[in-house]
Amino acid sequence: MSSLFRALAAAALVLAAGLAGATTTITVATFPDLDRAARAALPRWHAAHPDVDVKIVSLQYADHHTAMTTALATGSGLPDVMAIDFKFIGKFAGSRGFEDLNKPPYDAGALRGQFVGYTFTQATNAAGELAALPADIGPGTLLYRADLIAKAGLSEADLTKSWDSFIAAGVKLKSATGANLLADSADIVDIVLRSDLAPGDGIYFDHAGKVLVDGPRFVHAFELGRAAHKAGIDAGTTIWTNEWVAGFRSSKIAGAMMGAWLAGHLKNWLAPDTAGKWRAAPLPAGANASYGGSFYAIPRRAAHKPEAWAFVRFMTADKETQLASLRTLDTFPSLLAAQQDPIIDEPMAFLGGQKARELWRDIAARVPAIPVDKYDSMATDVVRAEYQNVISQGKDIRVALADAKSLIEHRARR
Template sequence: MTVTHRLTRIAFGLSFGLAFACAQAATTVTVASFPSFDEAVKAAIPLYKKAHPDVEIKLVSLAFGDHHNAMTTALATGTNLPDVMAVEVGFIGKFAESGGLEDLSKAPYSAMQYQNKFAKFTFPQATGGVGNVAAMPADIGPGALFYRKDLLEKAGISEGDLTKSWDSFLESGKKLKAASGTYLLSNAVDLKDIYIRTGLKDGEGIYFDSKGKVLVNSPRFAKAFELAKAARTAGLDAKIAAWSPEWSEGFKRNQVATQMMGAWLAGHFAQWLAPNTKGNWRSAQLPNGGFASWGGSFYAIPKAAANKKEAWEFIKFMTLNKDMQIEAFRKLDAFPALIEAQNDPFLDQPIEFLGGQKARQLWKVAADKIPAVAVDKFDGTAQDIVNAELDKVLEQNKDIKTALADAQTQIEKRVRRKK
């Protein structure tokens, strides 16, 4: 072999080695998410890069509805799927039922070994009602009552008046409306949504029991409908749909005095919903001593993902790393699902938007008391039908007993057709 040939082979070997190294370094994990949950990924990218220099994280973010619609289509067709999929809790059942997500309870993931590290109600949510672990919990939504302290004080209403009981809550709304014309609620539907989630025990479901029996035609739903109807009849709600432009405007213009949702709403208020109302809001526990989960975000791996191993490592970083959980908490006010992060001193810091209130301590109390509610894969179907019947009660004065009986029948028929 001549010197020229030898040098050529060495050069080729070096080139091949460099090409292989570049290929190794070019592993790109695509993460599909939605605002403002995507902020956690943005915060994680430089931190993850330091620990994993051979992995690039590519974030693809769409509006909440567009993201979940796109993921629904991608799972149905098996195309255009990311490596890591962000999923809001309300969509887990639908996505899990599609069969397009990895079962994280099985090797090589073995997610069940981490169950005790998370709030007890998160893993039942993560099954989507199909028995598999379809996703890993990232943040949770302890139900909270947010209220405008300034507006209520002008009407002579205290926090205790709001939270003592549901009847007291509505009476406070009447007093508020009479004093200033301000609405107590953006929409009476909120009362139903919160009430049906309170008072449950571990293992109980919202719409179905453990054997799949529909629970809608029951005293719990009847009371929820009655509360919503009472609020609408008394003119206490602005009839504004959540997440609409009118919803945000209602808060910005001091037209709505309370909102019941997950604790994460504080971050939304401060960042984009009503930043001009800084210092006027406070957080409290739900009325009548109730505790409920409202929302929560998860990460899943599609079966057709190209980089499952790297995707799982990134998900573990986002969900099991205390520092990353706290960083997301700082960025989003998204309450961490990881128990270790829930015990961090950060929870003791005052929240400027809430007038310096140490509200995270309240949310921690709620998180500890929220039951591990069972999830059914037909929860989404039941929710749509119940909402349609409640709309008839509120808009067309349909009898509540009849509405619930009709909802029960429709859900049972729909479930039979899908099985």
């Protein structure tokens, strides 16, 4: 064999070895704490997909969604997989900047029965395109300090049987302990707005896109929120602020109505020293609502769509990945098979040994499927601003809602 032939053969072997070991790298854009779930899943991912590396790019919640809005608009800096919070799913799905997962080669409609029913409705835009798959959900729940409730001579039933009873219990709690039953009376508004919707209607827009915010549901929500504020049962603090955190740690805030994920935040960083003192209950007055949740989507201009789809399925439709996320973040799984795992029936030490996940599973099964609109996020901000005008400036409720409707119609061009 000539030296030239040997050299060429050796080069061919090196090239073949290099090609055999070649890997594709996909980029996943996400935000805290969802990024922890993705990182925790990587060892199992790499074992199943040794030829696909994952680069996780995480920005703070608001920065991430702002950056992704810009990326979708410009086509620059797009990831292969994009994490989306529930608050933005309507806006992002409505942008039509994502792969329609209902279509081949994804055919995600075949997976629908494996997930909590309302999640696919949340991720579907007006054109019927499925923009994302759900990673976790937020069944609405009332979390309360059982020790302070008992000290005030109250029971869980006093908190849940009606909104009037809830407010009256808050007054008694404040008198007996100095604690507020709520951080912000706007929490009541958020829950009531998600209750008793007409079939086919969204929170802010009906099935034809008409703005609903001056209707009786909004009037009732604002009236209840204002009544709670006037009764002095809320601390007047905004979610995620330092004052909000301090309220839980100092036992000045004794309740919260949010997604089940808040229990994990209380345990892991908000108020770990209050372990064993909290309990979970259904929302007052029989309300069933979804509060938060996370999704994964594939931008239409993604560079590695087959690999991205494999990762999306891995994070959402894989039972073990969903359970690992539950163990890591105390999230609640969107996958029904994960909800049937024995871990759901385990007592939760932070909640005094309560089997709260069983309650949340039952709530999730009753949450109605509410359509989303690409202007939901904007409408949320407008309505909340007008509610603040009601409680801080004494603005008439019907005038506030009329102004909100006018502004939303203008911004949404409807």
